[in-house]
Amino acid sequence: MIELDSTDHLILRELIEDATQSASKIGRKLNLSQPATWRRIKRLQETGVIKGQRLDLDREKLGFGVTVFLGIKLATKGRVSLDDFERAVAAIPEVQTVEHILGVYDYRLRVVARDISDFERVLRRRIMMMPGVGDVEANVLLSEERRPGPIG
């Protein structure tokens, strides 16, 4: 865990709001010089607090209108079957996120498809063919809201 002062927190809040802002723009808001702001941002990156920036794509405009969350319980789960499952899932391009979880299910997958029939294809030919897949729960995404979340 890394200790950050209130200035770092303010900078993070600004960047969470809009990650494309320049150091000078943020500096103006916080009454800090551009290099001072820039050095803090750089330090946040070097210490790994900021891991990077991710593109926020509109998959619908790319023709992928369907997003489904799958909860997957493995039928057999020794160490090998986890590795096997993860290797298999890595080969499915429609899988956008793989979350290894503890609870009712073993994995949560975020799957994108062009439409429902395309999703059926992915489910039948890809997901269900993976080694060790037991129970599968599906939820179709209707809408999504991301919020900044706590930072300190």
Next chain:
Amino acid sequence: MIELDSTDHLILRELIEDATQSASKIGRKLNLSQPATWRRIKRLQETGVIKGQRLDLDREKLGFGVTVFLGIKLATKGRVSLDDFERAVAAIPEVQTVEHILGVYDYRLRVVARDISDFERVLRRRIMMMPGVGDVEANVLLSEERRPGPIG
């Protein structure tokens, strides 16, 4: 749905890999001039294919080591209860993502907390106090892998 050519796809792939790359750097990789690359990126933004850039934070380094996914089924779900629920959830800072879904559950929440006992506080004082909450399913995040996903 927006039609993109193969060059746009290559640019998107580069930006998905690393969204901080400059237009000139991507242009060098694709044998394109800096302005040509820049215009294409700009067009992708203006058409809304690229919605923006999101900071990728390491919440663990910020002292939030626990991430839990909650599946929530509403006990009563007329139009009012959906609105009530969404208003209530918006007031909980620990909730990072709100997904309205169709299937076994009505909502999926991504909740971050400092540790398990902090999560218990959020669950008892915040989540369970929301209006209309029925069944709740919890899964603790162990590890997560994000993949580029299909773009065309």
Next chain:
DNA sequence: TCTGAAACCACCATGCA
């Protein structure tokens, strides 16, 4: 190709242990 702005570096000043 061209211009203003941003990133980035070197160097010095200040405040505090």
Next chain:
DNA sequence: TGCATGGTGGTTTCAGA
């Protein structure tokens, strides 16, 4: 003194027309 931080000024690189 030593360390952490901020400021100034200058060069390189980029965004944007």
